[in-house]
Amino acid sequence: MSLLELVAVSKRYGGVLALDQVSFTVEAGTIVGVMGANGAGKTTLFALIAGNERPSGGEVRFAGRSLAGLRPDQIARRGVARTFQVVRPFAGLSVRENVLAGALFGTRAFASAALARRAADAIVEEAGLGGQADRLAGTLTLSGQKRLEVARAIATGARLVMLDEVMAGLLPAEVDEMLATLHALQRARGLTLLVIEHVMQALMRLSQRIVVLHLGALIAQGSPEEVAADPEVQRLYFGETA
Template sequence: MALLDVKNVTKQFGGLKALSDVSMTVEAGEIFGLMGANGAGKTTLFSVIAGHVPPTAGEVHFDGRRITGASPSRICRAGLCRTFQIVRPFGGLTVAENVRVAALYGAGGRQDRAAVARAVDDALEAVGLADRREILASGLTLSGQKRLEIARALATGARLVMLDEVMAGLNPTEIAAMLETLADLRNRRGLTFVIVEHVIGALMTLSDRILVLDHGERIAFGTPDEIGRDAKVAEVYFG
């Protein structure tokens, strides 16, 4: 059974259809890519899945349970967590405190101090922020704050993490490091990722399967190779 099952989701903002009848299934342990131009509906889809906005029609199931209409915090505790394209660190808290909140309240619901400390250490280690743990989150570079977003999502103990453009604004070296981090997390921890990315090269390298959206509609789906050869995609991207 699929870990995440999105069924015929439509989202309408006033007269504007941001998503129309989008379906997708994500299997446990895969990296699932979402592609599309600006305004294609990727972030809206994230928001619908994570519970930030209710869909106009359609359903979302996670791990066999219906999560449509549940609050983001409840969805997170069920094991699905997202990051934000425009980073939202808890600026006045330290890096470690940021991650600690996620460890305390996330899917693990850990109350045991040692387990929380371990989850915080693990998450910081995984994204390479262990040496910055005592500085205020607002003092991190953009790249650092993007890593912090991921560390928080990991610390929640989520099994599925949705990453919204974690590579935008990073330089090539940082992108390479991030790619390595993500592949490593999937291989060693068996995490599942849904990623939205503008950096197409990164998306192609990383993803097992890719869904392409255009103007809120699904226009292509397949392995990176198939997407690379798809005529419709070429038309949208290269005109």
């Protein structure tokens, strides 16, 4: 059984069809990349899965159960977490408290506050934020805030973590560090990742499978090599002559 299943999911904003009957599945423990130009519907897809927005049609199923009608907090407790493309840290709280909030809510029930704290602190370290644990989240650099988004999402204990452009705007060296961090976090926890990324190289290196959205429709999916060789993708990304 697939961990995540999208069945003909659509989203309409007034006259605009942001997502048009998108169907695909994500197997547990894999890393799946979501590719597509601006306006392809990638972030809308995340919002629908996480419950921030309601689909206009179709169904999202997680671990065999429908998520239809659930609020974001209920979906989070089922084991789905996401980061935000435009970061949304709890700016007035420390890095440690941001991650602790993820641990206290989400899917895990800790026997004591001390255990939750310990788990959160461990994730702060793993995410490479150990030196900044007591700083207010709002004072971190963009790179730090992107790491914090990842740490907070993972702290919820989610099985599916959706990463929305966590490498956008980072320096090449920072991208490499982030890739290493993501791989380590994913392997240590057996996480399933759904990743939106504009840094194409990074997406190809990270993902086992890629789905390609174009103007709200799913136009290709497969391994990074298959997708790169797909004629439709070639036409859209590299021009007609390729």
